[in-house]
Amino acid sequence: MRGMERWQALRRVIAGADRFLLTSHVFPEGDAIGSEVALAEHLRLLGKDVIICNDGPPLERYRFLTRHHPVHSVESAWPEPGWIEVAICVDVSSWDYLGTVARRLRAAKPVIVSIDHHRANARFGDLDLIEEGAAATGEILYRYFAATGAEITPEMAEALYAAILFDTWGFRLPNTDNETLLLAAEILALGVDHRSVCAHIFEADSFPKLDLLRLALGTLRRECDGRLAWLVIPEDLFLATGAE
Numbered sequence: 001m002r003g004m005e006r007w008q009a010l011r012r013v014i015a016g017a018d019r020f021l022l023t024s025h026v027f028p029e030g031d032a033i034g035s036e037v038a039l040a041e042h043l044r045l046l047g048k049d050v051i052i053c054n055d056g057p058p059l060e061r062y063r064f065l066t067r068h069h070p071v072h073s074v075e076s077a078w079p080e081p082g083w084i085e086v087a088i089c090v091d092v093s094s095w096d097y098l099g100t101v102a103r104r105l106r107a108a109k110p111v112i113v114s115i116d117h118h119r120a121n122a123r124f125g126d127l128d129l130i131e132e133g134a135a136a137t138g139e140i141l142y143r144y145f146a147a148t149g150a151e152i153t154p155e156m157a158e159a160l161y162a163a164i165l166f167d168t169w170g171f172r173l174p175n176t177d178n179e180t181l182l183l184a185a186e187i188l189a190l191g192v193d194h195r196s197v198c199a200h201i202f203e204a205d206s207f208p209k210l211d212l213l214r215l216a217l218g219t220l221r222r223e224c225d226g227r228l229a230w231l232v233i234p235e236d237l238f239l240a241t242g243a244e
Contacts, residue, residue: 017085030166038159055099138163154191
């Protein structure tokens with residue numbers, strides 16, 4: 001599907017159901033959680049019931065987004081049998097990458113929608129919206145909201161901006177092009193505090209993480225005339241520092 005056709009297909013799926021589960025890959029990060037939260041708020045504005053549930057809970061650095069909409073783990077908030085009508089999987093390329101969510105979804109048998117930007121996507125949904133040229137899944141969702149005239153609240157904008165900022169690593173990775181920067185500027189204009197999002201995503205390191213890095217750097221080695229650098233982080237260092 002191309003152009004408006006793909007957005008209308010997603011719009012029809014959303015219009016035809018009332019109860020949605022949003023999920024993403026194991027160890028969800030900025031793009032995963034930002035995309036989930038933005039989409040959850042969009043669905044809520046449409047009067048839908050929404051649960052965000054991943055294989056595991058979000059890390060502390062991403063919890064600033066959960067003030068807009070809660071993000072659960074399967075152990076804490078999986079819905080009752082028969083509740084899920086549509087499951088939307090964002091930023092995930094295959095069933096396996098869903099972790100324990102995959103088994104539960106297979107048992108529930110809802111309509112599956114996949115929204116993703118990875119080239120290696122297995123296209124496992126009943127509806128697959130794969131945009132390989134997008135810098136982040138959050139970018140795809142922004143384009144969907146804009147194309148369909150959906151309201152984008154400041155909370156949704158912050159979540160979308162966090163998604164794009166993370167997956168471009170602060171607009172430093174090769175997936176950042178002029179269009180990405182222009183789109184980011186549009187989102188900023190919706191009421192996003194760039195400095196605040198940067199602080200949460202890139203500057204919220206815990207002491208256990210810094211302690212782990214300190215110990216890990218003691219194993220740093222260089223090979224191949226300096227072209228290869230590597231270090232080792234054994235499990236006992238995680239246990240010693242209490243790092244996640």
